[in-house]
Amino acid sequence: MASVSSESLAKALEFAEPKLAQASIELPKELFAVLEVLDANAGLRRALTDPAREAAEKASLLAQLLRGKVSADTEAIVAQLASTRWSSERDISDALETLGVTAVTAVAEQQDGPSGLAKLEQDLFSFIDVVRSNHELQRALDDAQAPAEAKSALALKLVPNASKASQALISQAVSAPRGLKPVTLVERFVELVAKRQQRWIASVTSTVQLSQAQLSRLETSLNKIYDRKLKLNATTDPSLVGGLVVKVGDEVVDASVASRVAELRRALAG
Template sequence: MASVSSESLAKALESLEPKLALATVDLSKELFAVLEVLDANSGLRRALTDPAREAAEKEALLASLLRGKVSADAEQTLKQLASTRWSSERDISDALETLAVTSVAAVAEQQANKAGLDKLQKDLFDFIEVVSASHELQAALTDAQAPAEAKAALALKLVPGASAPAQLLLRQAAIAPRGLKPVRLVERFMDLVAKRQQRWIAHIISSRPLAESQVQRLETSLNKLYGRDLKINVSIDPALVGGLVVKVGDDIVDASVASRVAELRRSLAG
């Protein structure tokens, strides 16, 4: 995805985030439904990505199509997509897919915090493992003559006990793989879920081993800072010389000696 589209996607994700705390799978279903419409209508995609059109005009076009058919949260999310610039028609559809999967992951996130995301990832991984090991299943899921509902039922049957968020993604991959094999689309879904899961993991890099009490104090401080119970991963990198580097999602706090030395060298070179 080109930089212009990447920036637009980042804005859309930022706009979506406040809606996710109380989101249900209904929001994801609405976004996937609109994605199906976009994928099937090249004229609409062209209109929404036309750089000559004003943002307000594109928002009005989308609003006229969606009014009364989707929730307010879905409509606001889609208007955000329409108001920004895209490098290609395909990019706006791919961005909408990302938003839909992100909302599914957020629903899983509400279920016992990290455990819900872990369950979602496991369900998707189990599907990939089962299908990848069977040419018959691959053929059945890609059979152009087979009814979409039959393929969806097969996908769900392959992962007994799958969570509701996983069921939604598996069904989506089976009925609307968007030019990919269903297993490949599920792999893409897994990547997006993993990105969401990184918000719950604190990667701590230290120049030397930390005492258990130090790890516990760091965990308490980070949990308080982020308002959630984070999983703590600690790794050792002697090249840091001293101090720590802490990564949580996209946030990086670099308090290492190596970073301070590098900063000093840059200031001297400038």
């Protein structure tokens, strides 16, 4: 995905995040339904990615199409997606798929925190393992002529204890693989789930090993800052000289001497 599209996806994810906190499984299902409409309508994709069209015009176009058919949250997320710039028609569809998968993982996270995400990841891996080991299953799920409902039903039988979130992603992958093999698409979904799990891990790097008391105080502070119970992964790096580097998800807080020295060097270099 080109840089312009990557920036638009990042904006869409940031916009959607507050709405995911209370989302039900219906939100990602609606996002996937809109994706199906986009994938089936080349003219609509061209209109939404046309750089000559104003952002408000593109958002209004989708709003007219979706109003009354999806929830207000889904409509708002998709409208925001349409209002930004895209390098290709495919990119806006791929971004919508990413939003749908992210919404599913948020539902699993909301219900059971890190254990919900672990369960989702485990279910997806179980599906991948079963399908990868059976060529007949691969042929059945890859069959473009087979009804989507039939393939979805078969796929869900392979992971009988899958959570609702897992079922949603597996069904999406086999019914709408979008040019990929279903198992390959599920592997991509696993990557997004793993990225979401990083939100629950605080990687702490210090010059010397921190005491248990220091780690406990740091954990308490970080839990308050991020409003969730984080798991601390503590490592040492003598090159830091002093201070800490803390990474939670995509956020990095660098309070090390090494970072300040590097800043001074950059300033001196002009």
